Amino acid sequence: MNQQNPKIAKAGMARNTKKVTRIQKEKTIKILDAALEIFSQFGYRGATLDQIADQAGLSKPNLLYYFNGKNTLHNELLSQLMVKWLEPLEEMSPDGEPLEEICDYVCRKLALAQVFPRESRLFANEIIQGAPRISTSLSGPLKTLVDDKAALIASWSKAGKIAKVDPYHLIFSIWATTQHYADFDVQIGAVLEKNYATRFEDAAKFLSAFYRNGLRP
Amino acid sequence: MNQQNPKIAKAGMARNTKKVTRIQKEKTIKILDAALEIFSQFGYRGATLDQIADQAGLSKPNLLYYFNGKNTLHNELLSQLMVKWLEPLEEMSPDGEPLEEICDYVCRKLALAQVFPRESRLFANEIIQGAPRISTSLSGPLKTLVDDKAALIASWSKAGKIAKVDPYHLIFSIWATTQHYADFDVQIGAVLEKNYATRFEDAAKFLSAFYRNGLRP
DNA sequence: GTCAAAACTGACCAATTAGTCAAATTATTT
DNA sequence: AAATAATTTGACTAATTGGTCAGTTTTGAC
Incomplete structure (x- = not known):
């Protein structure tokens, strides 16, 4: 049947x-x-x-x-997610203005956290718990992409277009600061209270200015 | 009996x-x-x-x-944690050199993530899942402390000792970037591979330089 | 050593969980 | 309007879960 x-x-x-x-x-x-x-x-x-x-x-x-099964359902969500999650970094281009490319990436990643907070939390849950179901994705496609973009950032750094920074830890900091607004939303809500409504707007301003300032040669 | x-x-x-x-x-x-x-x-x-x-x-x-009970056990862990978790920020003093005070805070918070990754993950799990058991701690002691230190940072900012930044989002960025090394350790391990052993050392260098650069007036 | 308090155990329970299945119901095709 | 295929359900199972309890063993003060 x-x-x-x-x-x-x-x-x-x-x-x-x-x-x-x-x-x-x-x-x-x-x-x-x-x-x-x-x-x-x-x-x-x-x-x-x-x-x-x-x-x-x-x-x-x-x-x-x-x-x-439960596992099938969860796997389906995770595999859908990985694609969406890597997109913003993939779009970082060697052709643009270095500082703008990085700041644009920050903004795209922040927008992702704003529009897809549940996806961000799903990912965070999975990683925190040791990534038992996506470790191959991490050391495979993710690492490849990061290595690629880290090399690009390193070249900008070397050429004096941006400050000398460890490109990997720069990327980590971008992941951290942007995803934080989705994953730790409750905490942010408790702290900001009155200014909660404009948090993403304010975050965009802060991060944009901060990375711009922190990365100038 | x-x-x-x-x-x-x-x-x-x-x-x-x-x-x-x-x-x-x-x-x-x-x-x-x-x-x-x-x-x-x-x-x-x-x-x-x-x-x-x-x-x-x-x-x-x-x-x-x-x-x-399970709940008692979990509560005990969380209440022990909150104290330890707020310490580094509490130590930020109005008497020191602004830039150093902030960078020292970053280092203390990073050290906490390095030494107590499990506590960091416990906290992260709780927040991501909506903080059902510590929401009062968040809007109580945490908010009070953050408001206090945000005012301090704002005063430094106004006095021209550091760049003009939103103090709340600065604090969020410090939480995010430091805790990231505990919470997302698996991801960082997958990406860094060979350089995994020195990740905290490298992170300290990166963050220290980055905040110093990003905060200069 | 004695003995009461403290520490521990196995056997249990009721509730919840992922998953199954035969049968009933609903859509779609002809 | 049948006939067929797709969808849905209630009633079920076996395993796991948080928690209890009567009774046994261990500890430590005297």
Whole structure:
């Protein structure tokens, strides 16, 4: 009967172009959104399928009809995330003005934290807990990309276009300062109170000015 | 018989100076260390008492003899943490040289991340998951302290001793960049590989130089 | 050494969890 | 309007979880 069902929403899919129904599309989106909500808040082990199903407005067996397990669901979210997460850094170009390229990267990364805070937290949860499910992505695609861009920054540094800095730790600091606004939002909210509404705006101003100042040769 | 036992290791204690035995001292330390290990890795909901008991080398009922529940154990860790976590900022003094005071704070905070990475992760887990158990600490003692030090930094800024920056976002950036080395250690390890061993040394150099450069008037 | 308090244990419980499955219901095709 | 395929559900399981408790063993003061 439905022995091919478990594969419906399988991660990569690609091959096996069985027709995807309207309902499949809708429910898959709803489920992934719900899973992101719950996983990002409680981490992998803290999240439950009941919570996710409830959040998605489905019964648990119905959820399992679309994704054949908790792990599959989580993996799907993570692999979707990695692509989105590396984009801003990939766009850093050797052709632009060095200082602008870096500051633009900071802004893009901050915007990502603002628009996709749940994704940021999902990622943070995974890393903090030792990245058991994405360690290959870290030492693979991520490292390759960072090595590449670090070399670019190093060349700018050497050419005197920006201050002499360790490019790797510069990148780390950009990750840290931008993602902080998504991951530690509760803390920021508690501290800023009245000025909470403009936090991303203010952060953009601060970080932009700070990196500009810190990187001038 | 042992009806006072559940209170043995109760958080504040203070009153009720019942004698504390040698074994109580030893086991309490062992348990808290094990709990820190597990909670910091899996978050509150992801951690299990079985894991913690196992890590501590005790049976679960024996663990519960010292701490009367999972929540008590977690709370105890968090309240111990808050004190330690605020110290470095508290030490920032209006009497010193502004730039040095701030850079020293950065170094102290980085050292904390290096020496107590598990505490940093415990804190991060709690905040990411919405800080359900320490929100009062955040909007209470933490906010008070930050407001105080932000005013100090603002005064330095106004007096032209350091660059004009938003003091709150400066503090956020310091939290972010330093704690990042504890919380995202796995990611940093994956990226740095060969240079992993000297990461804290390199980070100290980078951050010190960067904040010095970024904050000069 | 005796004995009471402290420390510890195995066996248990009720609740929650990921996951299954046969059967019922709903959509889609013809 | 059938017939078929896709979707949904309730009722279930086996494993795990936080926590209890009666009773046993160990510790330390005298």
